[in-house]
Amino acid sequence: MSTAEETTGGEVEPWEEVTPDAARRLLVAAVEAFAERGYHATTTRDIAGRAGMSPAALYIHYKTKEELLHRISRIGHDKALDILRTAARREGSAAERLADAVGSFVRWHAGRRTTARVVQYELDALGPEARAEIVALRxxxxxxxxxIIEDGVASGEFDVPDVHGTTLAVLSLxxxxxxxxxxxxxxxxxxVGALYADLVLRMVGAGQASHGS
Amino acid sequence: MSTAEETTGGEVEPWEEVTPDAARRLLVAAVEAFAERGYHATTTRDIAGRAGMSPAALYIHYKTKEELLHRISRIGHDKALDILRTAARREGSAAERLADAVGSFVRWHAGRRTTARVVQYELDALGPEARAEIVALRxxxxxxxxxIIEDGVASGEFDVPDVHGTTLAVLSLxxxxxxxxxxxxxxxxxxVGALYADLVLRMVGAGQASHGS
DNA sequence: GGCAGCGCTAAGCGCTCGCTCACCGTCGGC
DNA sequence: GCCGACGGTGAGCGAGCGCTTAGCGCTGCC
Structure with a gap:
């Protein structure tokens, strides 16, 4: 009960790849502030204050405020992509893999809500080249x-008239x-993950077929 | 082909309820700016510039920049609620009414995308009492x-285990x-409206039953 | 045709922003 | 035991912010 970090169920503490300890504290503070108020409404003084440091300390570890957002967005998208890849490349039917992908993706968005908020909604605050990098990840x-959806259609498990549109809708959800x-x-x-996995299976015409865990 | 305003299919030009002409021009300019850059990243000078006026002109018609956002949010939510109410209270089966509601709601979000963006994503920029008013509308x-979903469940048209959760998901989508x-x-x-109406019918267990327009 | 009222502008106030710079304490290497 | 390097601070820079104010020109009324 230190900082309530076990909501994801998976790892205990993310951002462990951010190596100098002070840099990580600043980044975690920035995630919280950006998620609460939005990037533009967050001041560098606020970020430094949450990390227990002076405003100038931020610029020892990061060149600009935007670099902080870029690092957060990059790491977050890598994590999101990793979650989906793991689900997509496991063995099992397309329905099982889709339910797994949606379930774990949703659990991440809900459990790591502050991070996900910054990652998904502050993309426009990045400069052109940073945004291009993130868009490629998306x-x-x-x-x-x-x-996964194409696999299910090919195997006859799914009935999806518009694969691209349905993919968009699933991710959007x-x-x-x-x-x-x-x-x-x-x-x-x-x-929420379980509910959404069921709803998505219905969307692709494989509904109620959720046998087993 | 003046400003491309016929995308919604419905009315020709919204914001007609904003009465002094200059006030409406400022409000339309604010909608565009807020949608592009976000509320906090938009300056009053930018809004006034888009409306072809000096920065001070804004304060003749609006007390603060936040009042502009409040007015936009209020009018937009009223419109969104009106769209849903019209669909919900027409005659027809629950499936027809749900498809109509989702279709028209999505058409509004896509066709009036700039307005919808401000309405749906800038809620947190409002002060406590203005936000409370908007939350009540939501x-x-x-x-x-x-x-509508409860009607469909009651009549046996829909198969929905979690009505509240499914409602949330439909609106979220x-x-x-x-x-x-x-x-x-x-x-x-x-x-998009047609695709989403179909997907939502599948979510409530009334899929492929889209007979007729 | 003078004038009150109103919509609007030019200029600028006070403030806070992102960011910089001169300086300082601590700590490992010799 | 001194010393360079490095992580950190206090103070503050220039810029741009939301918003105000003094005044100007147009327009309608008598």
Whole structure:
């Protein structure tokens, strides 16, 4: 009960790849501030204050405020893509893999809501070249989900008239969890993940076929 | 072909209820600026510039920059609620009414994307009392959709284990259209509306039952 | 045709922003 | 035991912010 970090169920503490300890504290503070107020409404003084440092300390570890956002967005997208890839490349039917992908993707968006919020909604605050890098990652995310749906259509498990549109809708549904989910709400990330996995299976015409866990 | 205003298919020009002409021009300029850059990243000088006026002119018609956002948000939510109410209270089966609600709600979010973006994503920039007013409107939006789904469950048309969760997901799906939709994309608002209406019917267990227009 | 009222502008106030710079304490290497 | 390197601070720079104010020109009324 130190900082309530076990909501994802998976790893205990992310951002471990951010190596100087002070840099990590600043980055975690920035994630919280950006998620609460948005990038533009967050001041560098606020970030430094949350990390227990002076405003100038920020510029020892990061060149600009935007670099902080870029690092957060990059690491977050890598994590999101990793989650989807793991689900997409496991063994099992297309329905099982799609349910797994949606379930774990949604659990991440709900459990790591502050991170997901920054990652999904502050893209426009990045400069052109940083945004281009992130957009490329998003295309890989899209391709991963589309691949599962195409597999299900090919095997006859799914009935999907518009694969691209349905892929878009599935991802849209998952991403928007970061907007509305709150820890004070009636649902746990696990419950939302299970509900959404079921809804998505229905969307691809494989509904109610959720046999087993 | 003056400003491309016929994308919604419905009325020709919104914001007609904003009465002094200069006030309406400022408000339309603010909608565009807020949608492009976000509320906090938009300056009053930018808004006034887009409306072809000096920065001081803004304060003749609006007390603060936040009042502009409040007015936009209020009018937009009223419109969104009106769209859903019209669909919910027409005659027809629950499936027809749900498809109509989702279709028209999505068409609005896609066709009036700039407005919808501000309305749906800049809520946190409002002060406490203004936000409370808007949150109350959102609850009515939620109740309208939930009502249709409950009707369908009661009549046996729908098979929905979690009515509240499914309502949330349906609205979430529609709202997120404002985030990803772009006029340069491959789909028209009408096409997205039709696709989403079909997907939502599948989500409630009334899929492929789209007989007739 | 003078004038009150109003919509609007030019200029600028006070403030806070992102970011910089001169300086300082601590700590490992010799 | 001194010393360079490095992580950190206090103070503050220039710029741009939201918003105000003094005044100007147009327009309608008598």
């Amino acid at each position: 295309r890989q995310v899209d391709a991963e989900v589309r691949g 998952c991403i928007d969890v970061a907007r509305w989910f709150t820890v004070n709400g009636p649902r746990t990330p696990e419950e | 609850r009515q939006v939620d109740a309208e959709v939930r009502g 529609c709202i997120d259209v404002a985030r990803w939709f772009t006029v340069n994309g491959p789909r028209t608002p009408e096409e």
